[in-house]
Amino acid sequence: xxxxxxxxxxxxxxxxxxxxxxxxxxxxxxxxxxxxxxxxxxxxxxxxxxxxxxxxxxxxxxxxxxxxxxxxxxxxxxxxxxxxxxxxxxxxxxxxxxxxxxxxxxxxxxxxxxxxxxxxxxxxxxxxxxxxxxxxxxxxxxxxxxxxxxxxxxxxxxxxxxxxxxxxxxxxxxxxxxxxxxxxxxxxxxxxxxxxxxxxxxxxxxxxxxxxxxxxxxxxxxxxxxx
Numbered sequence: 001x002x003x004x005x006x007x008x009x010x011x012x013x014x015x016x017x018x019x020x021x022x023x024x025x026x027x028x029x030x031x032x033x034x035x036x037x038x039x040x041x042x043x044x045x046x047x048x049x050x051x052x053x054x055x056x057x058x059x060x061x062x063x064x065x066x067x068x069x070x071x072x073x074x075x076x077x078x079x080x081x082x083x084x085x086x087x088x089x090x091x092x093x094x095x096x097x098x099x100x101x102x103x104x105x106x107x108x109x110x111x112x113x114x115x116x117x118x119x120x121x122x123x124x125x126x127x128x129x130x131x132x133x134x135x136x137x138x139x140x141x142x143x144x145x146x147x148x149x150x151x152x153x154x155x156x157x158x159x160x161x162x163x164x165x166x167x168x169x170x171x172x173x174x175x176x177x178x179x180x181x182x183x184x185x186x187x188x189x190x191x192x193x194x195x196x197x198x199x200x201x202x203x204x205x206x207x208x209x210x211x212x213x214x215x216x217x218x219x220x221x222x223x224x225x226x227x
Contacts, residue, residue, distance in 0.1 A: 010123035010125060015084050017066065020064050021214050023060075023064065024048075025064055025065070026045075026047070026051075026063075027066040029066055029067065030068065030072070036076050038077075040078060040079065043081070046082065050109075051086070053110065055204055056209065059212045062211040062215035063211050067088065067089070078117075083104055083144075083174060084105070087174070087177060094182075094200050097182070101131075101137070102139065102141070106143065106171070108174055114173060120150050124153060124168060127139070127141050136166055138164065138167065140166055143171075145172045178200055184199065184200040185199045186201055
C-alpha cells in the first residue's frame with residue numbers, strides 16, 4: 001500500500017523464488033541489499049521454519065532458496081506478503097505454475113495459518129484497477145479470512161464480484177491458498193504419515209527429500225576424496 005498524504009492505494013508486486021541444493025538457507029534478497037525491514041525479515045524466517053517443520057522434520061533442510069520482489073527499488077516492510085512468498089517457494093519446489101490472474105495478501109505463522117493484514121481494501125482495489133484496465137476476465141484476490149469483516153469495497157468492485165467478473169477469496173490456511181493458485185489439491189498426511197500421490201504437498205516433500213539425499217551424496221563424495 002502506497003500512502004500519499006491522506007490518500008492510499010494498493011500496487012501489485014511480483015515475487016519470484018528459486019531453489020537448489022544447499023544448506024537450508026532461504027535468502028531474503030531485500031534484506032541482503034538493505035531494502036527489507038525487520039518485520040519482513042522475520043516473516044521470511046517464519047516461513048522457512050514452516051517449510052522445514054512440515055516437510056522434512058527428521059532430515060536436514062537441504063535447499064538454497066532466494067526470494068525477491070521483482071523490479072522493486074524501495075524499502076520493503078511488513079509481513080503481509082509472506083503467504084505469497086511461501087507460495088512462490090512451494091511452486092518452485094513442486095514445479096507447479098501459479099495462476100497470474102490471482103493476487104494474494106496475508107501473513108503466515110509457523111503452522112501455516114493465514115493471519116490478518118492491514119490495508120485489505122486498498123490492496124483489493126489496487127489489483128482490481130490494474131485488471132479492469134487490461135480487461136476483467138475473472139481475476140481475483142486471495143485474502144485472510146480474518147479480514148472479511150474489514151471489507152468495505154468500492155461499489156464498482158462489489159458490482160464486478162456480483163457479476164462474476166472479479167473474485168475475492170478468503171482463506172484460513174496456506175493449503176487453501178495454494179489450491180486456488182496452482183489448481184492442485186494440497187493434500188493432508190494419511191495414517192501412514194504420507195501425503196497423497198499427486199498432491200502439491202507430496203511433490204514439495206519429495207523434492208526436499210531428494211535435495212537432502214543429494215546433499216548427503218555430495219558430502220560422502222567429499223569425504224571419500226579427502227581420504
